Amino acid sequence: MSSPPSLDVLQGYLRLVSDRQQMIVANMANVDTPGYHTKDIDFKSALRQVMNSGGDAQLEPASLELPGLPERPDGNNVNIDREGLMLSQTQLQFQLGVQLVKGQFSQLLTAIKEG
Amino acid sequence: MSNVSLGAIPNAYLPEPAALDPGSDGNGLDFGAVLKNAVNNVDQINASAGAQVSNLLQGGGGDMTSVMIAVEKADVSFQLMMQVRNKIVSAYQDIEKMQF
Amino acid sequence: MGMFDMMQISASALSAERQRAEVTSANLANAETTHTDQGGPYVRKEVVFTATSGSLFHSALNSVGGLAQTPAGSVRMTDVVDDPTPAIQRYEPGNPDADSSGYVSYPAINPVTEMVDLMGSLRAYQLNASAVSAEKQMIQESIGILKPS
Numbered sequence: 542m543s544s545p546p547s548l549d550v551l552q553g554y555l556r557l558v559s560d561r562q563q564m565i566v567a568n569m570a571n572v573d574t575p576g577y578h579t580k581d582i583d584f585k586s587a588l589r590q591v592m593n594s595g596g597d598a599q600l601e602p603a604s605l606e607l608p609g610l611p612e613r614p615d616g617n618n619v620n621i622d623r624e625g626l627m628l629s630q631t632q633l634q635f636q637l638g639v640q641l642v643k644g645q646f647s648q649l650l651t652a653i654k655e656g
Numbered sequence: 657m658s659n660v661s662l663g664a665i666p667n668a669y670l671p672e673p674a675a676l677d678p679g680s681d682g683n684g685l686d687f688g689a690v691l692k693n694a695v696n697n698v699d700q701i702n703a704s705a706g707a708q709v710s711n712l713l714q715g716g717g718g719d720m721t722s723v724m725i726a727v728e729k730a731d732v733s734f735q736l737m738m739q740v741r742n743k744i745v746s747a748y749q750d751i752e753k754m755q756f
Numbered sequence: 757m758g759m760f761d762m763m764q765i766s767a768s769a770l771s772a773e774r775q776r777a778e779v780t781s782a783n784l785a786n787a788e789t790t791h792t793d794q795g796g797p798y799v800r801k802e803v804v805f806t807a808t809s810g811s812l813f814h815s816a817l818n819s820v821g822g823l824a825q826t827p828a829g830s831v832r833m834t835d836v837v838d839d840p841t842p843a844i845q846r847y848e849p850g851n852p853d854a855d856s857s858g859y860v861s862y863p864a865i866n867p868v869t870e871m872v873d874l875m876g877s878l879r880a881y882q883l884n885a886s887a888v889s890a891e892k893q894m895i896q897e898s899i900g901i902l903k904p905s
Contacts (some may be wrong), residue, residue, distance in 0.1 A: 555721045559759065562894065566762045567807075569828030569887050570769030572880045573776065574805040574831050599755065604811070621883055632890050639721075639897045646728050646901070655735045720759050724901040731902075 546592070548645050553591035555638040557584065562631045569624045579607045579623070591601060600611035687744050694737045698730070705730040760892045761827040768830035769884040773831045774801045777877040780870050788863040790853040797853075797861045800839035807831050839864060881897070 563566070564580045569578040608619040633647040705726040712723045789798035810828030826832075841864040849858030888905050 548729070552725050553724055555872065556719055559719065559721060560895070562891075563762055563765075563829070564763050566887050566891070569880075569883050570765050570772075570831045571805070571807045572769075572831060572883065573773070573876070574807045577807050621879065625886070628890055632893065635894050636897060639901060642725060642728075642901055646732060650734050650834060652733065653732070653739050660797075715760075718893065721898045724898050728901055 546641065546647070548642065549595060549597065550592055551638055551642050554588065555635065555642070557582075557587050557591060557602065558631050558634045558638060559562065562628075562635070564604060565624055565627045565631060566577045568619050569628070572617070572621060572624070574617060578617075579610055580604045581607045583594060603655075608631050687747070690740060691744055694740050698733045698737045701726075701730045701733045759891060759895050763888060764827050765830045766884045766887045766891065767825075768832060770830050770881060770888070772803075772805055773877045773881040773884065774834045776805075777874060778882070779803050779836060780873045783863075783865050784867060784870045784874070787863060787867055787870070790851070790860050790862060794823040796804065797843050798863045798865075800865045801836050801840065801864055803833050803841055804837060805831050806834040 559583055561566045561582055564582060568577075570577050582604060588600040602610075610620055610623075708723045708726050712720060717723075787800040793799050798807055804821050808826050808828050808830040843861035844864055845859040847858055848854055848860045851860045853861050
C-alpha cells in the first residue's frame, strides 16, 4: 500500500483495536470465574478485511476461544501474564491509530489554510 | 448555519443573479452554486456529528472514537468551507475593482 | 458497547475480588473459632463467581438502555457457599466447647490456603486496576483527537 491509510481505514482499525481491548478486559475481569475461557478476535484477518474494504465494513468480529491455554482445576484458563501483555499491546496500537488520525487531520488543515 | 446571501453585497457591478445559475449558460459564474453546495455539505456533516455526540452523551453504546473523528471531520469541513467562502468573496472584490 | 462499558466490566471485577478478599479474611480471622451463634465451629466460606453472558460486541440490544445494562463479560459474586469439608477434631478435654468424648471441633481452615487465596485476589485486583488505567488513557487519547495537534 503506497498511500497512507485513509481516515475511514484508520477508524476501522481503531474500532478493531478497541474491540480487542474489550475481550482482554473481560478476560481479566473473569480471571477467577470457574469455567471461563479466554476470548479473543482474529485480529489479523479482521484488519485485512477493514483495509480491503477501505474501512467500510460494519464489522462485528467473531469472538473465538483461544486454543492451547492450560485449564486450571476450576475450568478457568485465563493467563494473567498473557492478558497483561495483550493489554499493553492494544494500548500502544490504539495510540498509534490516534496519532495517525491526528496526522491526517493536521495534513488536511494545513492544505486548507495554505491552499 | 444559514446560506451566505450573495445578494447582500450592494453594488451595481455585481452580475445579475441569473448569471450565477449554472444552468443558464455554459459561461455563467457558478460561485453561488459552489458555495451553496459547500454549505449544504457542511450542514449535513455537522448534523451527523451532532447526532452522534448527542447519542454518546446520553449513554447510547456509541463508539467514542468514531464520534471524535466525526466531530473533527465536521470541524475540518467547516474550515474548508470558510476558506472557499473567503476565496469567493475575495474573487468578487477583485472583479468589482475592475474598471470597464 | 464502547469504552464506558469496558470500565464497568473492570469495575465489576474490582468489586468481586474485594468481596472475595473479605470472605477470605473472615476465614482467616475465624480459623480457630470453635463456637458461633449458630452453635458449632465456624464454617469456612467460599465465593462463587459468575460471568454475565452475552455477545461482547456492539449489537442493537446492547445499546438500548445505554449504561444501565450490565455489560456482557462482567463478573459478579453470585453466592457464598459453605465449605462441606468436615470440621477438624482435636482432643482438648478441658475446653468448654469439648463434646462428651473431649474432642473440640475446629474449622477446617488452613491459614496457608487462605493466604494464597488472598494473594490471588490481590493480584487479580491489581490486574483489573491496571485495566481501568488503560481504559481511562484510551478515552483521553480519543478526546485528544479534537485538540489542535
